[in-house]
Amino acid sequence: MLPPRSTATDSLLRHPAFVAFWFARIASGFGFQMLSVAVGWQIYAITGRAFDLGLIGLVQFVPSVLLALPAGHVADQFERRRIVLLGQVVEWIAIAALAGMSLAHGIHEAGILLLVFVIGIAKAFEFPALQSMLPALVPARMLPRAMAVNGSAGQAAMIMGPAVGGFLYVAGPGVVYTTCAALYLVSIVLMARLRYEQAPPKREPATLESLFAGVHFIRRRPDVLGVISLDLFAVLLGGATALLPIFARDILRTGPWGLGLLRAAPAVGALLMSVWLARHDMQRRVGMIMFASVAGFGVATLVFAVSTALWLSLLALFALGAFDMVSMVIRGALVQLDTPDDMRGRVSAVNAIFINTSNQLGEFESGMLAAWLGAVNATVLGGVGTLVVVGLWMAMFPSLRRRQQLHVETAAREEPAADIL
Known part of the structure; x- marks a missing residue:
């Protein structure tokens, strides 16, 4: 339905x-x-x-x-x-x-x-x-x-x-x-x-305690910790896009035009999915939807890894981008809604570290594995790793797996920011 x-x-x-x-x-x-x-x-x-x-x-x-x-x-x-x-x-x-x-x-x-x-x-x-x-x-x-x-x-x-x-x-x-x-x-x-x-911010000096308040907050919110860390490891392992030049030239036997299509495919999938999500509400089983979308990301990575046809590779990358958009919207909304307004800047900053680190290290990890194992084996390993991470996170964060709605009225108010510091 x-x-x-x-x-x-x-x-x-x-x-x-x-x-x-x-x-x-x-x-x-x-x-x-x-x-x-x-x-x-x-x-x-x-x-x-x-x-x-x-x-x-x-x-x-x-x-x-x-x-x-x-x-x-x-x-x-x-x-x-x-x-x-x-x-x-x-x-x-x-x-x-x-x-x-x-x-x-x-x-x-x-x-x-x-x-x-x-x-x-x-x-x-x-x-x-x-x-x-x-x-x-x-x-x-x-x-x-x-x-x-x-x-x-x-x-x-x-x-x-x-x-x-x-x-x-x-x-x-x-x-x-x-x-x-x-x-x-x-x-x-x-x-x-x-x-x-914006509510008048509570001014406080820049101490180590206040700077790391976002880290402490995330550690004490299992759902927030789960979605941020899931994003880190999924992107870290599933970085197939970093190897697109190798796939385009050596496996799919296409030229620069084909590489351009491969680079655009995830963004097109994400764009179309974002249009669909903008017109529909996710009101039930958002935790399972998120885990399913990350698992879909891993499956799409595997399909791309073993594909030798350009059309199938484009379809896999299109699906990869679409699945990533679903999980990104759920993760982003959940983090924002579970965080009090006076903590959102510091929590967003920690999230930014995770995002930037996973993107940069993901490309490095993909390159190193491709050098050792070959591009196909490295991408297969990344897709399998993503599926393993999904299984582990579903077991480690049961409240996130059972989460029904993004907006939980009491979630962001269980504990005032002052008590977290």
Whole structure:
């Protein structure tokens, strides 16, 4: 039996703050995806060294991990909308600098990496504040659909942003950066005009106890710990997308066009699933639905691993993206709804560490296993590992397995934040 569809009364369009938030996410998401393409092309054109492409990821990864806990503390101490605004203004300045230096032909590798590092610092502070804003923009019962719609903005940006960026790069990197700056400016204006109500934050000094309050909170909430750790290990083991160039060339015998389709397939699956989730409520057995979707992710990984036909590989990656979107919406909504508002920044920061670590280490783990065992065996092992993790987590977190609804009125109020510290 399908979950009920949303009605006009429940429509997210009736919440103008969320609509403005969503359009701001679309603008900044497209801008960032286009920026990523331009930075990679420009650095490789300047140096011709693959190592320097790795440095782009490094200068973004380091601040995202090292500054996550302080950023979470800041998000719980100050108005989150202003934190997001400040972060985007800093990013806009850095992008405008990239545009100006590129158009003036006065840019070099160190300058690009330094500005990308600045963007990484700003994003480290922006992320937990941005994640913590969403529950205040819609009623709690609508949060899963709001997260699905929000996720659709990110997936659309991932699909079309790089293509648009690559097309504009023909006219030069300065044109791409200028377009990115314009999109960020749109996001800044929308965010500045957004009506956001937040309870006055409880100011407290930045001590080790307050910085690690999010960690302590998660440890004392089995359901929250279960979904965050499940995401970590599932992504860590199921990182088949990192090996797509090998599968495209050596196994599927296709060219760059085929690789492009393979890269787009998970995002297309996730985008279409997010559209479906935005129109339907998940009101029963959300725990089992989440575990089933992660298991589906593992099965799709196995199908992709053994496939030798492009159409089947595309179908498997499409399903992989769709299953991942279901589990992502459930995990994200559950974490936000089970967390008191004055703790959401710090909990989101810890979640960001898990996400960034799993993505980066997942690619590293996939590469190392592929070097030792071959791409097919490494991907098969990742898919089997994901299924094993699902089984273990279902046994280790029985309350999460039995969870019926995302929104439990007493869950976020069982224990005040002050008692957790």
